[in-house]
Amino acid sequence: MNATIFAALSICAYLGSALLIIRKFHRGDDNRAPLYLAWAAACAHFAYIAINFHNENGFNFSFVSTASLISLIVVLLLLIAILSKPIEKLGIAIFPVAAIMLGLELSFPEQLRPLHNHNWQMSIHVLTSIIAFSLLNIAALQSILLAVQDQQLKSHPPKRFILSLPPLQTMESLLFQMLGTGVGFLTISLISGFIFIEDLFAQHLVHKTVLSILAWVIFSGLLIGRSRYGWRGRTAIKWTLIGFVSLLLAYFGSKLVLELILNRT
Structure with missing residues (x-):
């Protein structure tokens, strides 16, 4: 599967999850769909990075690629923390930022700066x-x-x-x-x-x-x-x-x- 498809799926899932969190707390229900969608977004984001890692024989630690990786780690840490801590609302800010960073990486590829150097x-x-x-x-x-x-x-x-x-x-x-x-x-x-x-x-x-x-x-x-x-x-x-x-x-x-x-x- 093409890396770009995973990136597009991840971006849509991040934004959808943020919107569902806003809707969830506006209505006051206990819907778990935003978290499931956020996990799907993180998995697609990881798949995109993994495919690029394989294709380039190493991770590209350029400015935008590093920002994208950091945003993924922030998302994963948040999702893990949500399992035991009531901080789901942080996703309203974190998920759109992750989508933006991934979109920038997709739109503006930079000079390769691999970690294996x-x-x-x-x-x-x-x-x-x-x-x-x-x-x-x-x-x-x-x-x-x-x-x-x-x-x-x-x-x-x-x-x-x-x-x-x-x-x-x-x-x-x-x-x-x-x-x-x-x-x-x-x-x-x-x-x-x-x-x-x-x-x-x-x-x-x-x-x-x-x-x-x-x-x-x-x-x-x-x-x-x-x-x-x-x-x-x-x-x-x-x-x-x-x-x-x-x-x-x-x-x-x-x-x-x-x-x-x-x-x-």
Whole structure:
């Protein structure tokens, strides 16, 4: 089966799942169809990546392809988390983004940058970086949802969507669980980078390293503040978003400059 067909099926399923989630909570029913459709979208997305991996003898770690892979990992992590945590509504934001990233990869193929050009040590660094970013991506979206919930409960009569969310304490607990796991993978990524990358300056990675360390300090400080001083609410939301922006600039800012700007000048 052609990879393009899998991509098209995945995009349609992602968008359909997001729409069904919106409809589900507007009506207040307990329909599981959005999740089944989301799993089908993720499987089709994975099939598309697997076919390209086979055809190109390795994964293409270019800017758009990496964004597509990260969006798939975010979707899978969300779907797994939904099995035990009430965070299905994050799919309203995550599924359309995954569809957009896959559509961009399909529409704008880039120069091949395969992973097999690196040794296994660098592969560990790259993969743990992607997993860390994916987990902290979900944490950032969770913090935005938490901010909306907090603002609605304090300033306005809560809407049906807000009333359908778990209590604030549960939402905060979920946020810090995601942050803790994400920081763990980010720590492994940074340690492996320092061990296995020989010359940060020669490889134009110093800005990525600095921003990643800054994000690690912010997230770790937030976890310590939560444990020792009980930080929560707006403090947790603000620093989660600041840390994620730093990580976003580290991961995609550097790739954007190196691949899409410098390579074309």
